[in-house]
Amino acid sequence: MAPLLPVEQEALDLLEWPLLCSQVASFAATALARRAARSLPLASSQAESEYLLAQTAEAQALELTLPQGLPFAGVFDIGEALARVERQAVLSGEELLQIASTLAAMRQLRRLIDAAEAAPTLQAIVADLRTYPELEQQIHFCIEDSGEVADRASDALLGIRQQQRQVRSQILDRLNRLLRNQSNLFQELVISRRSDRYVLPVKAGQKEAVPGIVHDSSSSGSTLYIEPRSVIELNNQLRQLQRREEVESEAVRRRLSEAIAAVSADLETLLAIATALDLAVARARYGLHLEANRPRFTASGEPICLRQLRHPLLLWQQRQDPECSVVPVNFQLQSSLKVVAITGPNTGGKTVTLKSLGLAGLMARAGLFVPAREPVELPWFERILTDIGDEQSLQQSLSTFSGHIRRIGRILEALPTAGASLVLLDEVGAGTDPSEGSALAIALLRYLADHATLTIATTHYGELKALKYQDDRFENASVEFDDRSLSPTYRLLWGIPGRSNALIIAERLGLSSAVVAEARSQLEGGRDRDVDAVIAGLEAQRRDQEEKAAAAAQLLRQTEKLHAELQAKTAELREREQSLRQQQEVAIQSEIEQARQRVAKVVRRLQQGPKSTKAERARQASETLKSLSQPTTTVVAPPPGFQPQLGDRLRIPRLGKVGEVLAIAPDRQELTVRCGILKLTVHYGDVESLQGEKVDLPPPPPKSTTPPPAPKDAPAIRTDRNTFDVRGSRVAEAEVVIEDALRQAIGPIWIIHGHGTGKLRHGVHQFLREHPLVAKFEAADQADGGNGVTVAYLKP
DSSP states (O other), X not given: OOOOOHHHHHHHHHTTHHHHHHHHHTTOSSHHHHHHHTTXXXXXXXXXXXXXXXXXXXXXXXXXXXXXXXXXXXXXXOHHHHHHHHTTOOOOHHHHHHHHHHHHHHHHHHHHHHHOSSOHHHHHHHTTOOOOHHHHHHHHHHBOTTSOBOGGGOHHHHHHHHHHHHHHHXXXXXXXXXXXXXXXXXXXXXOEEETTEEEEEEEGGGGGGSOEEEEXXXXXXXXXXXEEHHHHHHHHHHHHHHHHHHHHHHHHHHXXXXXXXXXXXXXXXXXXXXXXXHHHHHHHXXXXXXXXXXXEEOOTTOOEEEEEEOOHHHHHHHXXXXXXXXXXEEEEEOTTOOEEEEEOOTTSSHHHHHHHHHHHHHHHHTTOOBSSEEEEEEOOOSEEEEEOOOTTOTTOTTOSHHHHHHHHHHHHHHGGGOSSEEEEESSTTOSSOHHHHHHHHHHHHHHHHHHOSEEEEEOOOGGGGGGGGTOTTEEEEEEEEETTTTEEEEEEEESSOOOOOHHHHHHHTTOOHHHHHHHHHHSGGGHHHHHHHHHHHHHHHHHHHHHHHHHHHHHHHHHHHHHHHHHHHHHHHHHHHHHHHHHHHXXXXXXXHHHHHHHHHHHHHHXXXXXXXXXXXXXXXXXXXXXXXXXXXXXXXXXSSBOOOTTOEEEETTTTEEEEEEEEOTTSSEEEEEETTEEEEEEGGGOEETTOOBBOXXXXXXXXXXXXXXOOOOOOOOOGGGEEEOTTOOHHHHHHHHHHHHHHOSSOEEEEOOSTXXXXXXXXXXXXXXXXXXXXXXXXOGGGTGGGEEEEEEOO
């Protein structure tokens, strides 16, 4: 990561990049990654940014695939311990256990990543990871879970501790004997410890009755803690054994520390890999939380496409408080455009628009996904330089004209050394005489058009609106102001210069109408009023076109829905027709089999009859059998008379109605007929043709030993009636919606829960898994929302 220029660091602060980094850090699992994320590094090249984005994409896929995501439990910050062992320090038992835990956790992470189907970038990161399982086993063998050195760590330590237990037992036996035999001498019948030596609480008046060493006394002086003379030597032996234990324990820990020091370089690499993985997962989780998408860096000459771009900090606030709304903006710019002048009223969202674009560039450069609709396409900006002064902040000590000029001067100095550069200027040229400020702003923007990749500037100067018509590299945009509600909508409009609406806002805020009227009369020659009138007309035309476009889009959606339903009905009718054909074929084959049996009987009778007629009748029977045995590929013609077919129109005399045949029963005894909006099931004998022909009723089909194949179920079609959106709901609220949907459903239902943190999706899946009406559930097709939508199927 290349060091940033002071003007670049200043831009990060103005765009509130540190606050965004702290939000990313909240998704990190380890202390190391949290520290690194709080100052999220910016890539120094486009290739490095693409490498970070690949890490983020693969980590996000694993987060969505693995039940609990990538687990970092057990990974500790062992950097300080490694630095100490390199200086030949002896680690504590707790530090040794943390190293062993980190080795085990990283080995588990590597297994999960290596088992992933499509994670080549993360797999390359862990390819050189060494986790030293033998060192981990050695630590666990020598160190107990409490951090103490285990008896089994060395034979010498085991022998020392056995001697300790023996000596301690002797001490306690002697002291307990004193307590039992001379209980009246003691304040309490308990054994205490002072300075790691066993003592008894003796009454102050009985001091002479218990000869020994006084180690302490109570605050009141009524109790003396005396080491009886009979256990002094044993306490001395115990202290010596404790010292020998400490020396032997330290020897064991030293041996383990030296083993760790021998591989400290590999363990430092392991720590760096853990931090890189945790950072990738933190970036992925942050992207899921904001429902962001992966950006693509455009080549020279390609347009910028940022649709429905939302300010990430405001979006974070909305996630915490759903009542807060975030209005997205669209940036779709051709590469030939170099400068965009955004005009409009104060508090209309111009500064938020600048910050949204600046943060989008920084996020893409740092390997973060951008909160905008796909495709997210923007250049890789080597320098993002800003002069943004928030008039609503109390910390703007450089909001004067001189402060702006000094900052813009540093921006211009950085441009010759920059590659692709994005310059964001808020209220360019403000803070001085309007005529001079306007001239300075025009000159500055023309200079930036020659030397910067893209410049976005907000302004109130009307003269800047005319630059678009003098230079093809300039474009106008404005933040929308609703004349009817007299309030900004925070939407960004392209190609239309905005109006400051200062007088309208002043009047709305309660300024005297007389003062506002006088101000309107002071506008020179009415030229500004004419321009405002033209702009107002353009905005009205745009709103009218948007309403018509929305109506056309709604009509298109309805048409597509009807088209899909018609296709489904057509497919269903085709399947039913095929089923009827198959059933009729089965009936025909049954007739053939019966005919064969009849012919066989005839042949047997002929063989028993007179010889004069036997040969002739046998020949006729064989020819009949041969004709019946020919394969049947077409439907048998109906008997003479009127036979209804699908789609025919016929009359129902007893009802006095005319209808259309929708379906014919397999046994050809009943018909389903549509009469206007009604569907009726009638018997063949109740209908006639429009010419008055009666139906020749066919005989009921013979029973067949082979059951006809059941018609296929109609395909599941997603409609508004079987789709339920629970995004933004709590799990309990979503369960109520899904319960009602399942109770009323007659087929599969689609549940839209989104991606988010995955908590809502997990709750929905758990509810479906335990519901008695649900046979199965699965993620929807990619076209229907993929992992953000779940399809639930009912039990038959």
